[in-house]
Amino acid sequence: MVVDIISPYTVAVAQFDEAAERLGLSQSMRNVLRAPKRELIVNFPVRLDNGDVQMFTGYRVQHNINRGPAKGGIRFSPEVSLDEVRALAMWMTWKCAVVDIPFGGAKGGVICDPHQMSRGELERMSRRYATEISILMGPNSDIPAPDMNTNPQVMAWMMDTYSMHQGYSVPAAITGKPLAIGGSEGRLDATARGVQVVTKAAMRHLGMSPESSSVVIQGFGNVGGITARLLHEMGCKVVGLSDISGGIYNPLGIDIPTAMRFSREHGSLRGMPGTEPVTNRELLELPCDILIPAALENQLTKDNADRVQARLVVEAANGPTTNEADRILNGNGVMIVPDILANAGGVTVSYFEWVQDLQHFFWSETEINQRLETIMSRSFNAVLEKATNQETNMRMGAYLLAVSRVAEATELRGIYP
Ligand code: NAD
Numbered sequence: 001m002v003v004d005i006i007s008p009y010t011v012a013v014a015q016f017d018e019a020a021e022r023l024g025l026s027q028s029m030r031n032v033l034r035a036p037k038r039e040l041i042v043n044f045p046v047r048l049d050n051g052d053v054q055m056f057t058g059y060r061v062q063h064n065i066n067r068g069p070a071k072g073g074i075r076f077s078p079e080v081s082l083d084e085v086r087a088l089a090m091w092m093t094w095k096c097a098v099v100d101i102p103f104g105g106a107k108g109g110v111i112c113d114p115h116q117m118s119r120g121e122l123e124r125m126s127r128r129y130a131t132e133i134s135i136l137m138g139p140n141s142d143i144p145a146p147d148m149n150t151n152p153q154v155m156a157w158m159m160d161t162y163s164m165h166q167g168y169s170v171p172a173a174i175t176g177k178p179l180a181i182g183g184s185e186g187r188l189d190a191t192a193r194g195v196q197v198v199t200k201a202a203m204r205h206l207g208m209s210p211e212s213s214s215v216v217i218q219g220f221g222n223v224g225g226i227t228a229r230l231l232h233e234m235g236c237k238v239v240g241l242s243d244i245s246g247g248i249y250n251p252l253g254i255d256i257p258t259a260m261r262f263s264r265e266h267g268s269l270r271g272m273p274g275t276e277p278v279t280n281r282e283l284l285e286l287p288c289d290i291l292i293p294a295a296l297e298n299q300l301t302k303d304n305a306d307r308v309q310a311r312l313v314v315e316a317a318n319g320p321t322t323n324e325a326d327r328i329l330n331g332n333g334v335m336i337v338p339d340i341l342a343n344a345g346g347v348t349v350s351y352f353e354w355v356q357d358l359q360h361f362f363w364s365e366t367e368i369n370q371r372l373e374t375i376m377s378r379s380f381n382a383v384l385e386k387a388t389n390q391e392t393n394m395r396m397g398a399y400l401l402a403v404s405r406v407a408e409a410t411e412l413r414g415i416y417p
Contacts, residue, residue: 025403033064036090056129076149089106152183192227197377205335239252242278246269249283298320302322305329314336
């Protein structure tokens with residue numbers, strides 16, 4: 001069987017090219033905005049618990065920093081590649097622009113399997129990676145955050161490492177930290193809360209009510225798990241869930257607090273009583289009204305897009321839909337809330353965390369959630385209006401808004417020297 005290998009960066013550039021064409025950007029501007037500004041590859045040693053030394057490879061890519069310091073998460077996964085990190089960095093540029101927060105785009109990652117590493121090994125690897133990329137990091141230059149397989153503890157180790165180099169604490173150098181060391185209220189839930197806000201807005205637009213809507217979510221981590229909980233609390237019926245071990249299905253609805261407990265106790269959702277097992281592939285084709293990919297890239301492709309039954313797809317993950325799948329879904333009348341809008345809640349509260357750290361003045365959770373809701377609703381409405389006025393879909397609407405903002409900043413700043 002021939003398996004298509006889809007390069008996330010090719011997907012990202014094709015999306016940009018289409019927006020640039022519609023915006024009538026000059027060839028010079030297109031050349032500037034297509035290319036990542038900086039790409040750092042680091043190979044570094046980590047001592048394992050058995051005394052051996054293993055070399056790891058990591059990346060940090062800054063795509064564009066014309067609207068502010070570089071911002072973007074760190075991913076630990078065996079599948080991390082420069083191509084993937086490049087794509088994710090470009091998407092961060094557009095994401096920060098679409099919600100209009102003053103950051104540029106970046107992303108980082110280390111090729112590793114954190115599930116096979118001890119806590120000590122993970123700490124030593126995180127600290128050494130932070131040291132390696134510290135030539136880029138800083139509260140005014142490049143501010144990492146969590147992504148797949150990284151969490152507040154990893155952010156704490158990285159913040160401490162960066163601070164040790166400086167000789168004093170620099171909490172604003174990284175976001176997604178634990179509360180006790182300058183983290184923000186609401187950060188853990190932020191991406192999912194943003195997904196909830198845009199899902200609600202899209203449902204309103206489509207005339208759907210929570211009580212009569214069924215939901216399938218791929219990925220049960222920080223984003224997928226909390227999104228499931230919030231939509232369940234809103235009254236939606238979550239009928240399908242999955243993690244890396246596979247999916248579970250119950251057309252009558254899955255009790256999310258029970259699923260969370262089960263997943264915590266058993267390490268995965270597999271075998272949860274009262275549900276039937278499905279593969280991650282089957283999961284995406286289950287009968288439902290709303291489909292939320294919240295795991296990884298390239299899940300909806302030309303091979304399965306036609307079989308998606310949902311009428312609303314909310315991209316909580318980055319890059320879950322290939323360009324061909326996007327065309328098929330649009331052709332079938334499916335509304336897609338694109339990743340650069342749908343999952344921007346995380347970077348928005350990261351922005352709040354950075355602002356609070358810089359001011360040494362902290363806000364309440366209520367205040368943070370209200371500010372987040374304001375930004376996400378405003379951005380959803382702006383994208384919908386752009387898409388409607390330009391007679392295009394939500395993804396192109398989001399790109400038109402984002403790319404024009406970054407192009408304007410780039411034009412105003414000019415080219416140095
Ligand atoms: P996470 O590590 O907390 O959870 C990832 C989930 O996906 C886990 O349940 C894992 O089992 C599952 N998964 C991994 N590989 C899979 C596979 N091959 N098939 C099915 N499921 C698989 O990560 P997260 O932070 O929830 O991130 C999920 C997605 O959301 C990523 O695309 C990430 O870039 C995006 N995102 C995260 C944030 C954030 O704040 N954490 C912000 C914006 C976007």
